[in-house]
Amino acid sequence: MNIPDLDTPALIVNLDLLAANIRALQAYLDEHGIANRPHIKTHKIPALAQMQMDAGAAGITCQKLGEAEVMADAGLRDILIPYNLLGEGKLARLTALAARTTLSVTADSGVIVRGYSEAMARAGLVLDVLVECDTGGQRCGVQSPAQAAELARLIQRAPGLRFGGLMTYPNTEYLDDFVRATRTLLAGEGIPIERVSGGGTKVMRQAHTHRELTEHRAGMYIFGDRHLMLAGATPLETVSLRVLATVVSRPTATRGILDCGSKTLSSDLLSLTGYGYLCEYPEAGIFALSEEHAHVDFSACGRAPEIGERVTVLPNHVCPAVNLAERVYGLRGAAVETVWDVAARGKAG
């Protein structure tokens, strides 16, 4: 099977670029002695997680229990879930997962810690829990080193738990100071901070500037996308994933419609203008998406494509685009060498 045999829209991956991206980040992190724990939320494909492990990753990161279950089923063995998990159903699944794989999780409040502790103590297991720290990202996370130290003590005392270190996302300029201040507060209490887990593809090449960082979680680096390309993190020539699409309508001389809408690209803007980068018509603007259509303005281009012409698009944000796809096609040149099911897509819990 070759590219022209693929029905559109389809997510296509250049296998050589993919492998090079995996190698490059691993080499960089190896050089600086930082453990690589790639985030599989970007691809949700066990075979790609295995490629990352084979290249030297210390383990993987999953954002949902459902993703971690799929990865554990496929044989991945060291998993971090950096998410506050609570509720009877999730804690039962977490316990089952902890019993069969090396697992760590995070918490940013006593409520979450107590839930983990009750579940693990009942099962006779010991779970590593990292404290999620807000170092400027304004997402989840404790707000200060004092809160981080307090939660670390709670974890260390809690039956069935072990304090596993600190976690943040993304790496910011406050990361090192936050970690040092927390360590100072815990000094003399026998609670070392063994692991400091940071993350982000946009900031991956600055990981070595954070002296306290012991591991890095990047997800999008294996594919890249328009947002990362424009930010300079994944230059166009390294972006391994594109959406293959067909021009299905040309209502006017300058307007065209592709068969990749928000159900393919996602409607993520990430503060950009437009919804994707049209590789063959870089001056074109994808100015709107409906669910099954991308609306393109070709007025700045020398020519506009004919109906039936195939084009390739970099989505603004690759993670939700992959989550929306049933499968991803791996290409060697123009030949389809591999077809992966996106096995961990769309997991709610």
Place this chain on the structure above:
Amino acid sequence: MNIPDLDTPALIVNLDLLAANIRALQAYLDEHGIANRPHIKTHKIPALAQMQMDAGAAGITCQKLGEAEVMADAGLRDILIPYNLLGEGKLARLTALAARTTLSVTADSGVIVRGYSEAMARAGLVLDVLVECDTGGQRCGVQSPAQAAELARLIQRAPGLRFGGLMTYPNTEYLDDFVRATRTLLAGEGIPIERVSGGGTKVMRQAHTHRELTEHRAGMYIFGDRHLMLAGATPLETVSLRVLATVVSRPTATRGILDCGSKTLSSDLLSLTGYGYLCEYPEAGIFALSEEHAHVDFSACGRAPEIGERVTVLPNHVCPAVNLAERVYGLRGAAVETVWDVAARGKAG
């Protein structure tokens, strides 16, 4: 199973409101002699399509071949696909589908018409093709009555095809004039415009004001969402679908994090501010989404919820939210009466 037994995030549907919404639109369109052809892209669930048919719908609308195949497999028998379909793979599937169900499609160019004609003539089938008209929506569609008439003639002459009428989305103030002008151009050529198919939930209650409309395609009316609530089309007390979510973090006194991110709600803004309506905290603002988190500002609320508290959210746009879900829970009061797989979710082609 009751609401508290559901893991979050989960899409929950009030079955009484759902049935009432189905009945109400059917009664309105019946009263005005307009055929009801609900768009199943909103729910993607065969059982709901069957409920719409049982209530009196003339047929259903699917936006993708893959959706139509799922619906035909489930026994739905009169399907419109208002989409330009092209390419060998899709035309082969279209032919197989046309051979086993009552099918109609649309086109807005000669390229699309010729593809349909070759496929149908080869198979010895006759397919109804409607001309898609841009009556102001600026999506796909021919731009003028002259182009519509020209394409109607092409369809009528083409082996294996039958001119099936005109289609537009959404209904606009230009709809009737567009249809009349096209009819005038075709007068005396023996090409009647038997079917005029319009659509839209936001404009559904004005369908009767379009004298030329013979059928209406609405999708979101069975559920409603924040966008339609704010537009006055689906008042809050009629909205049947909500996202059940849990507060998983309270980083600050006024900020909270729910476990429903863009992977649950979708990042569709539809020109609104914020990403959803938090039913229990109507003054709260969902000011950002990450993939697995909704970021909420509770500063305008009298109180903010505790970690672990469950809330319900109206997504901005219900269609992509359902597309992202593996299943939907149908509730009678607080009891889960039905669990539907979203069987036609995520179809690329």
